[in-house]
Amino acid sequence: MADPFLSIQNVKKSFGNVAVVKDFNLDVGAGEFVSFLGPSGCGKTTMLRIVAGFEEPSAGKVLIGGKDVTGLKPNQRNIGMVFQAYALFPNLTVAQNIGFGLKVAGMPKAEAQARIDEMLGIIKLPDFGDRYPYQLSGGQQQRIALARALAPKPKLLLLDEPLSALDAKVRISLREEIRSIQKKLGITTIFVTHDQEEALSMSDRIVVMNEGRADQTGTPFEIYNRPSTKFVANFVGTLNVLEGTISDAASGTVKINAEEIGLKGKLNGSKSGDTLSLALRPEAISLGRKAGNDSNLTGQIADVHFLGSVIRVRVGVGQNVVSLDTFNSPSSPPPVVGQKTEISFSSGDVLVLH
């Protein structure tokens, strides 16, 4: 990236002997929405807190707009932040909460009131100014928290799992709202989540974090379809892993349970006799032979789950069990457990995990 707005360079963070962030590097462009995605304890929140200034990195630096802010306190960084626990001030009304940052900055009263009204309009709660936080639902509180974070016009917006405490329906509507507000204001945003669906649906780019490192950084499409590590492949989306042995490295032939499939051009650096893990997304596998699929394996139906519009089928292929989804068709009955079947897929969809 030629001129990144936010640049995180070689950041490390340890608590005692425990290294929580290990050599983290990231450049974020102006107006970009980047998600830190990973399981609990992967260091994503610590990294966000380092950007906010709540934690001091053990090494490395953070630059915002080309300026090194590593040594600056949180109140000197001009950053907005939304917390998982909302963190609205219980003693202040909604309007006072939104106006808190403006008052601290010494903005004239009339100007601040206009900005508060504008923010209440943006989050579509124009008549809520006089209410107290305890009079609001979780979703409303989080929208107020977003308005409060955005009111002082920060250079950077940090979202620390803002949807985690909300119920499923509110989460979906609020994530769409957050994204649309972010796009409208064009503010550079870092979003921390452990929910892959949130990250995939909201982000321009995703940083998948594992044990304090960025395992892979890419667009949602790249992360989902071309995971570069076994961890990313497993963590993002559902994945079927097939264990196989390379029968002929030169021709790219891999043996799975006495059947062979061709993976030409995907076995770079491997040699015949090596074992390897192959991954396939459920949606890449069809039950039975299908035109366009060049690879087939034989198996037995192990389990069938009727989920309404979709039927999830688990097929035993030797020692491996493969999950795949088929659409429900009222005219054809679902597969029967124990039935012999074939599964097919395109070798182009097979991921070789390292």
Next chain:
Amino acid sequence: MKTSRFWAWLVFVVGAAYFFIPLIATFEFSLRMRRGVYSFDAYRVVLGDARFQETFAYSVTVAVFTILLGVFLVVPTAYWIRLRMPQLRPIVEFITLLPLVIPAIVIVFGYIRMYGSNSPLPFLGSARGTDALLVIGYATLALPYMYRAVDTGLRTIDVRTLTEAAQILGAGWTTIIARVILPNVLIAVLSGAFLTFAIVIGEFTLASLLNRPAFGPYLQNIGANRAYEPAALAVIAFAITWGCMSVIQILARFAPKSANRPN
């Protein structure tokens, strides 16, 4: 079920009787100043006594300064311990409990030795200095109550997240404590303040040995020399304490509702 309720009521009645009978007896005795009839003569004498007014006003003033000192000392300390140094909490709690096990007379003799007119810090060299020392002494005596009240208040709010939310919005420490933390623990602070007030109003040892014209020594003096007035004073002092407790209860209804924790 019925048996357990009977015992519960019995314990309650015995406890209430143990508490109320001496109080009622004192009140009844305070009304007997005029021979043969009940009257409020004892109260009239006490309330009309110039020394009562002077000592009460003095103690109220000292109580206000003690509360201010306690708030300035305890709120930032309890806040900082909870936010940044939770590992020090047991030590600080132990220190704040010391006034309960060290008698006031020990503290005051320590003060007299340490802050006499020939010492480097001659608090006792002037009346104002002695007043200041009395306020400091009372703040120490009230520390167990004030610290616990404030710490309990801080426990009901998410101190760390609220602090960080205020910090990221540009607030400095003074703004955070004054506009975010203090208003949210105000009821707890007021509870501590009224307990402090109750302690200061009736305290005898420090005021007497430092020779200050406080309400406690006045109570003792009247008690030693009069018959009905001490009973009236005891009832008045009790009413003041109960008044303070009632104010705490009333104020608790106006506590800000905690909304900083997701359901």
